[in-house]
Amino acid sequence: MKAEFVKSAARPDHFTGEDLPEVAFVGRSNSGKSTLINALTGQKRLAKASNSPGRTQLIQFFLINGSLSFADLPGYGYAKVPESIRSSWRPMIETYLRVRANLCLVVLVADIRRDITNDELLLIDWLTQYERAVLVVLSKTDKLSANEQALRMKKIRKALSFLPPERICPYSAKTGKGREQIWQSIGGIVQDFTKPAEE
Numbered sequence: 001m002k003a004e005f006v007k008s009a010a011r012p013d014h015f016t017g018e019d020l021p022e023v024a025f026v027g028r029s030n031s032g033k034s035t036l037i038n039a040l041t042g043q044k045r046l047a048k049a050s051n052s053p054g055r056t057q058l059i060q061f062f063l064i065n066g067s068l069s070f071a072d073l074p075g076y077g078y079a080k081v082p083e084s085i086r087s088s089w090r091p092m093i094e095t096y097l098r099v100r101a102n103l104c105l106v107v108l109v110a111d112i113r114r115d116i117t118n119d120e121l122l123l124i125d126w127l128t129q130y131e132r133a134v135l136v137v138l139s140k141t142d143k144l145s146a147n148e149q150a151l152r153m154k155k156i157r158k159a160l161s162f163l164p165p166e167r168i169c170p171y172s173a174k175t176g177k178g179r180e181q182i183w184q185s186i187g188g189i190v191q192d193f194t195k196p197a198e199e
């Protein structure tokens with residue numbers, strides 16, 4: 001697989017072209033978005049993963065095999081980020097999610113150990129209203145025993161019972177669990193992509 005960084009951007013007129021299907025990765029800071037992009041592409045340092053949450057403050061675009069685009073969105077919900085920066089993120093992310101014509105799938109990454117927040121429910125609801133396909137990836141399963149994982153899955157599936165079961169995927173960057181299922185979901189949705197018409 002060939003994966004390369006294309007650019008960082010904050011405004012729609014700076015985004016990359018819209019002729020390739022795009023998958024966006026959203027979620028709280030530190031949930032594992034950048035690590036997931038690295039795990040999916042098999043390139044450890046493609047997207048910057050860090051121990052200091054809130055570092056990625058622009059939308060980062062990546063080109064995968066010359067035929068697919070990934071967008072790593074800045075994480076939200078991290079208290080240490082100044083309000084001035086936080087307040088500019090929200091419109092940026094919302095604008096991106098609303099206007100991006102080639103956006104085929106929104107991958108919402110959430111730590112399996114945390115309960116789904118009201119913010120996340122609102123985001124899924126909002127995306128559904130804009131007819132965006134959503135895949136919820138529950139990260140860091142390696143931090144739990146098999147029993148604990150099963151309990152957490154049951155609880156989260158209940159909270160997200162309005163989603164089809166295959167749209168919720170337990171995952172670990174450490175063990176590779178869920179990687180195949182996530183690629184399958186991406187493949188299934190992306191193959192229906194048709195180039196947006198020129199305005």
Ligand SMILES: Nc1nc2c(ncn2[C@@H]2O[C@H](COP(=O)(O)OP(=O)(O)OP(=O)(O)O)[C@@H](O)[C@H]2O)c(=O)[nH]1
Nearest residue numbers: 029030031032033034035049050054075140172173
């Ligand atoms: N054990 C374990 N650690 C993980 C996993 N996924 C991510 N991490 C760790 O979680 C931390 C945060 O991961 P990132 O990928 O930087 O998180 P992010 O969502 O991109 O965070 P922001 O860019 O701040 O929004 C890093 O220390 C990762 O190594 C996982 O599946 N298992």
Ligand SMILES: [Mg+2]
Nearest residue numbers: 033034048056
């Ligand atoms: Mg990141």
